[in-house]
Amino acid sequence: MSSMFGLISRVRTSLNPPEAKPLPDSKPLKFGVLGAAAIAPMAFIAPVKSHPEAVVYAVAARSKERAAAFAKTHGIEKVFGGSNSYQELLDDPEIDAIYNPLPNGLHFEWTMKALAAGKHVLLEKPSANTAEETRKMFELAENKGLVLLEAFHYRFHPLAHRVKAIVESGELGAVKSTSTSLSIPRGIMKADDIRFNYSLGGGALMDMGCYTINAMRYFAGADPTAVLSAEHELVSPQIDRKTVATFSLPGSITSTILCDLSVPPMLKLIPALPIMNAVIQCEKGEIKVMNYIAPTLYHSITVTTTANKKSRVEKAYTFPDLGEPWWTTYRYQLEAFVNKVKGRTPHAWVTKEDSIKNMEAIESVYAKSGLGSRPKSEYVPS
Numbered sequence: 302m303s304s305m306f307g308l309i310s311r312v313r314t315s316l317n318p319p320e321a322k323p324l325p326d327s328k329p330l331k332f333g334v335l336g337a338a339a340i341a342p343m344a345f346i347a348p349v350k351s352h353p354e355a356v357v358y359a360v361a362a363r364s365k366e367r368a369a370a371f372a373k374t375h376g377i378e379k380v381f382g383g384s385n386s387y388q389e390l391l392d393d394p395e396i397d398a399i400y401n402p403l404p405n406g407l408h409f410e411w412t413m414k415a416l417a418a419g420k421h422v423l424l425e426k427p428s429a430n431t432a433e434e435t436r437k438m439f440e441l442a443e444n445k446g447l448v449l450l451e452a453f454h455y456r457f458h459p460l461a462h463r464v465k466a467i468v469e470s471g472e473l474g475a476v477k478s479t480s481t482s483l484s485i486p487r488g489i490m491k492a493d494d495i496r497f498n499y500s501l502g503g504g505a506l507m508d509m510g511c512y513t514i515n516a517m518r519y520f521a522g523a524d525p526t527a528v529l530s531a532e533h534e535l536v537s538p539q540i541d542r543k544t545v546a547t548f549s550l551p552g553s554i555t556s557t558i559l560c561d562l563s564v565p566p567m568l569k570l571i572p573a574l575p576i577m578n579a580v581i582q583c584e585k586g587e588i589k590v591m592n593y594i595a596p597t598l599y600h601s602i603t604v605t606t607t608a609n610k611k612s613r614v615e616k617a618y619t620f621p622d623l624g625e626p627w628w629t630t631y632r633y634q635l636e637a638f639v640n641k642v643k644g645r646t647p648h649a650w651v652t653k654e655d656s657i658k659n660m661e662a663i664e665s666v667y668a669k670s671g672l673g674s675r676p677k678s679e680y681v682p683s
């Protein structure tokens with residue numbers, strides 16, 4: 302019963318977090334948001350509200366009305382609307398950092414432009430359409446001394462750290478295989494969603510698969526050396542609704558990923574449940590992680606030792622010295638981003654190399670199946 306109260310309290314507070322008061326001795330980072338994207342309120346605006354050193358100062362949207370409505374709903378001071386609005390926002394000298402939740406195929410162009418304008422960037426996943434684009438963005442960020450982070454938010458939550466710590470403790474011996482899944486029932490994504498649009502960088506592997514690949518690499522502590530198999534179910538000639546792929550990793554590890562944007566109902570009637578699980582099989586046992594993506598809601602880490610068949614269940618909502626149970630993965634991520642920009646050491650990070658390797662793995666799956674990488678951006682940096 303108490304865990305039910307805990308769940309309700311966590312979820313309610315995470316959706317409507319307490320407003321943080323600015324710190325007297327620290328100038329808040331002023332953020333601008335590119336696009337009135339559906340994900341922005343949950344992944345960025347709510348977390349900023351509870352951060353004492355961050356403020357959402359501006360939003361830009363291609364339609365003036367949409368920009369104004371978004372700003373009004375979320376109490377955003379400055380509004381840029383119209384066809385040149387993204388660039389106008391980037392040119393605003395008041396703005397320190399950009400949140401880029403544009404469609405994947407526009408990540409490269411607008412991150413390059415944001416960096417060129419001298420802004421730090423929190424960039425939605427997957428970082429770009431190709432690893433080459435990811436490399437170029439990080440090189441520009443490095444050259445300009447700016448912070449660029451691919452928003453693999455789950456990596457900042459204590460759950461991911463606890464799972465990794467159990468793997469690295471050696472308690473269960475070496476990793477032998479991993480299985481990371483992310484799928485949602487049919488009906489959530491509409492047919493005109495950006496995820497089904499090839500020119501905008503769509504596909505299940507790009508959208509949800511980027512997490513499954515990232516979690517595979519993170520929990521196994523290694524990068525794939527080969528794609529053993531890659532199978533898709535397609536909704537159009539180049540767009541995968543579902544992808545299942547297997548990889549080999551150093552140390553004879555075999556890994557499977559599964560992602561699905563639209564799982565059909567069972568027996569055509571019973572709606573499928575979302576799956577957000579990871580299983581790490583080791584020499585002496587296994588770790589089953591339920592809900593590694595949105596762990597604030599609810600999660601479990603079940604550790605089973607093969608020899609005595611004993612299991613224990615762990616939870617990890619906070620770090621010993623950081624966080625609140627209601628902090629979402631996004632709130633932990635923002636904490637790290639602000640700390641990095643302020644020159645402090647973040648509690649976690651996703652590096653340039655990590656982001657590049659992740660895009661390489663995505664492209665290697667599309668290459669194996671023959672579907673091919675998503676189109677390169679036509680934007681040529683000046």
Ligand SMILES: NC(=O)C1=CN([C@@H]2O[C@H](COP(=O)(O)OP(=O)(O)OC[C@H]3O[C@@H](n4cnc5c(N)ncnc54)[C@H](OP(=O)(O)O)[C@@H]3O)[C@@H](O)[C@H]2O)C=CC1
Nearest residue numbers: 336337338339340344362363402403404405425426427495
């Ligand atoms: N971290 C997370 O948990 C999540 C991350 N994401 C990522 O965030 C990004 C956006 O996803 P989501 O919010 O669901 O997408 P939306 O379609 O809701 O938002 C995309 C935004 O991009 C802008 N845009 C600019 N050009 C185009 C174009 N040609 N076609 C369509 N939109 C355009 C639109 O802004 P405007 O208002 O100017 O018209 C729109 O608001 C993706 O990269 C996705 O992978 C998505 C969901 C969850």
Ligand SMILES: O=C1OC[C@@H](O)[C@H](O)[C@H]1O
Nearest residue numbers: 426485496508509562594
């Ligand atoms: O990043 C994401 O996380 C949650 C998913 O439902 C969504 O498709 C994806 O973009």
